[in-house]
């Protein structure tokens with residue numbers, strides 16, 4: 357397993373790490389097997405989020421006998437200091453550890469969210485205080501827009517950035533990665549398997565390795581997937597342009613036709629609906645099962661999808677011919693109807 361320095365943190369990390377999303381859906385025994393095998397084969401970066409339910413607990417138990425030999429990372433999606441602090445304390449308890457190597461602000465979507473987090477009383481202060489107290493070794497940020505990352509780096513001292521990098525999202529490889537690494541900040545790439553749309557691990561991972569982030573984290577649901585990923589890492593090798601084009605085509609033949617590339621051509625919406633954000637939330641809801649988070653974020657959208665008058669302007673502008681109206685309707689039904697159903701159940705059971 358190749359290892360790299362994680363920026364100037366002083367940590368040495370495996371170029372392939374494990375992401376925590378799958379652990380919320382598999383048993384502790386299955387998690388232990390994956391973590392044990394990964395550790396034996398040289399992986400030392402285990403990264404998750406408070407959002408991913410009991411994944412911190414499972415990782416904590418999985419690494420218990422070799423805690424000091426691994427790099428533990430997690431993140432909070434809370435925006436206020438008081439809530440961020442509670443999340444950090446909960447993460448420490450969940451992992452069963454005295455310190456967490458990297459603690460990040462999770463999924464900082466927009467400049468507005470970033471400014472809220474960085475303002476007095478914002479979540480960044482909680483991370484800073486806990487770092488000064490020794491409970492956190494390094495502070496990170498995960499985001500999906502380069503401008504958010506770059507402004508964050510101007511505003512505060514982040515040690516690590518997590519950003520999507522895959523054969524579809526090539527933006528980071530085109531400049532952001534080099535910029536961040538030149539500042540001595542660690543770069544952990546996320547979404548190497550393109551939200552599960554990548555047809556095979558081989559091209560997807562070789563593409564990411566060729567871009568050379570410090571590490572990339574990938575979620576694995578079983579030992580077969582883990583062994584496949586490890587075999588790609590061990591074999592190494594360059595990826596060709598033809599292989600990338602074929603991988604894109606193969607993904608399109610699957611369910612990739614609905615995958616929003618966040619190009620922003622659809623900002624023409626006369627109602628001001630943030631279409632790419634809705635599609636993104638729906639991806640998290642549908643593919644990552646981040647139900648509560650997606651519902652909450654959807655409920656906060658302004659304007660909401662109720663403002664859509666079906667004019668079709670967005671579809672005419674989308675260069676990838678995504679059936680946007682159909683996808684928005686699916687998102688609206690799934691993200692709102694189930695919320696309404698839940699409210700009804702709560703009202704019936706609790707009378708509120």
Ligand code: SF4
Pocket residue numbers: 624625626627628629631663664665666667668669670671680681684
């Ligand atoms: S169809 Fe709806 S979402 Fe699309 S541009 Fe028209 S109002 Fe906006």
Ligand code: SF4
Pocket residue numbers: 615616617618619620621622623631632635673674675676678680
């Ligand atoms: S135009 Fe299409 S690909 Fe681009 S952001 Fe809108 S929905 Fe996504």
